[in-house]
Amino acid sequence: MTKKTRNSHGIQSRVTKRTPLKILLFGCNGQVGWELQRALAPLGSVTALSRQGSGDLSGDLADPDSLATTVKTVAPDIIVNAAAYTAVDQAESEPEQARVINAEAPARLAREAKRIGAWLVHYSTDYVFDGSGTYPWREDDSPEPINVYGRTKLDGEEAIRQSDCFHLIFRTSWVYAARGKNFIHTMLRLAAEGESLKVVDDQFGAPTGAEFIADVSVHAIKAVQGNSSLCGTYHLTPRGETSWYEYASLIIQEAARRGMEMKTTQESIIPVPSEEFPTAAARPKNSKLDNTLLQKTFGLHIPSWEKCVMRTVKGILRCDYGIY
Numbered sequence: 001m002t003k004k005t006r007n008s009h010g011i012q013s014r015v016t017k018r019t020p021l022k023i024l025l026f027g028c029n030g031q032v033g034w035e036l037q038r039a040l041a042p043l044g045s046v047t048a049l050s051r052q053g054s055g056d057l058s059g060d061l062a063d064p065d066s067l068a069t070t071v072k073t074v075a076p077d078i079i080v081n082a083a084a085y086t087a088v089d090q091a092e093s094e095p096e097q098a099r100v101i102n103a104e105a106p107a108r109l110a111r112e113a114k115r116i117g118a119w120l121v122h123y124s125t126d127y128v129f130d131g132s133g134t135y136p137w138r139e140d141d142s143p144e145p146i147n148v149y150g151r152t153k154l155d156g157e158e159a160i161r162q163s164d165c166f167h168l169i170f171r172t173s174w175v176y177a178a179r180g181k182n183f184i185h186t187m188l189r190l191a192a193e194g195e196s197l198k199v200v201d202d203q204f205g206a207p208t209g210a211e212f213i214a215d216v217s218v219h220a221i222k223a224v225q226g227n228s229s230l231c232g233t234y235h236l237t238p239r240g241e242t243s244w245y246e247y248a249s250l251i252i253q254e255a256a257r258r259g260m261e262m263k264t265t266q267e268s269i270i271p272v273p274s275e276e277f278p279t280a281a282a283r284p285k286n287s288k289l290d291n292t293l294l295q296k297t298f299g300l301h302i303p304s305w306e307k308c309v310m311r312t313v314k315g316i317l318r319c320d321y322g323i324y
Contacts, residue, residue: 013117013166013228020044021221024076026059026067026109027051027083031177032123035214036082043218047074051083059083061105062097071112078221079113080121081106084153088127089280091148102152107159114165119224121217124233126173126205128154131284136241138290139171139233147281157233166228168220170213170236173287174247177210178315183244187251188316191264197252201245201271205287206237209308216300223298230297235289238305245271250306254313259323 021044027033028048040046049059049070057073058066061083071079085091085101106122113120127150128143145151160167176182190197216236224230242250253266274283295302317323 013119013226021077022075023047023078023080024071024074025049025080025082026061027081028059030082031175031180031182031210032213033082034179035177035210036080036217039214039218040080040221043221044077047076061085061101064100064105064108067105068108068112071109071116071118075116076118078119078121079109080217081109082123084123085149088147088149088283091152092280095148095152098148098152099155102149103155103159106156107163110160110163110165110167113167114163117166119166119168119221120160121168121221122156122160122170123213124157124169124171125150125153126171126287126289127284128157128171129284129286131203131286133286135286136288136290137235137286139235139293146284149281150284161233166224166231168217168224168231169233170217170220171233171289172208172213172236173205173289174207175210175213176207176309176312178312178319183207183247184251184309184312184316187248188255188260188262188313188321191252191255191262192260193263195263196268196270197248197264198270198272198276199245199248200274200277201243202273203283203285203287204241204243206239206241206289206305207247207309208237208305209312211312212238212303212308216294216298219300220298234294234297235291236294237289237291238308239291239302240305241288242305243271245269247309250309251313254310255317258314258317260317260321 023046025048029050051060053059057070085098091098129137130144130146
């Protein structure tokens with residue numbers, strides 16, 4: 001017999017011990033979304049949508065009403081939202097667009113999830129915090145965003161929680177992957193082109209791989225089947241912490257060790273303060289997230305950020321540079 005779970009309004013979750021599940025994924029072409037397509041596949045039928053959608057199904061978060069229609073058509077057990085407005089600096093001049101995509105669209109998905117008893121899996125960010133202090137942020141710390149992007153992501157979180165739908169919100173940081181535009185690809189390209197690099201050394205966090213995010217998400221989705229008590233917000237990052245400077249140093253060191261020809265050496269990476277790279281949006285200095293709750297709740301062994309980064313560097317060198 002499967003365990004039935006209900007939210008405070010008496011809506012029964014459709015996610016039980018039975019599989020396969022019907023899953024609706026938004027943002028399938030992003031770094032996390034791409035990995036989720038792979039990781040979610042063993043759980044059941046996955047309808048994966050990019051912003052362009054597919055046929056009559058819309059995946060455009062800039063049009064929340066169309067998302068509601070998509071949910072009604074697919075009638076999923078799980079809605080996974082891996083799409084977002086992530087242009088942090090551009091959001092300062094496009095606050096309304098960022099708000100629609102990062103706040104209104106998740107709110108609409110949450111209402112639809114509640115209506116049909118589906119779970120909503122949503123991804124948020126370390127930018128909901130102001131970056132003060134030195135200790136890793138816990139889930140119960142008070143958020144206080146310092147830029148438009150962070151405020152809109154927090155608004156999206158709060159709308160999901162207030163909807164009372166079954167949900168998992170994962171806050172993560174410094175996301176990278178073997179594909180797409182990210183810090184690892186940028187450092188490898190710049191190291192091949194120039195003899196020195198300046199990298200910020202006064203912002204701290206944990207680089208988090210999209211593959212790791214996807215795999216943990218699936219582990220959590222399995223765990224919540226029939227157990228609504230696991231509903232909530234979790235910090236999803238690997239073990240440890242670093243600065244952008246130390247992160248860049250590891251990338252260059254690992255690439256050199258594997259035989260990539262570069263003009264930049266580890267010794268020619270220059271640490272600089274954030275002020276040397278002024279941006280439209282303020283960045284938090286402390287982006288460290290405490291992942292203890294995630295580990296304990298889902299029984300996870302969390303790998304180090306270094307091990308995950310080195311594995312991705314190896315994959316990029318093999319696929320993009322032909323270095324084995």
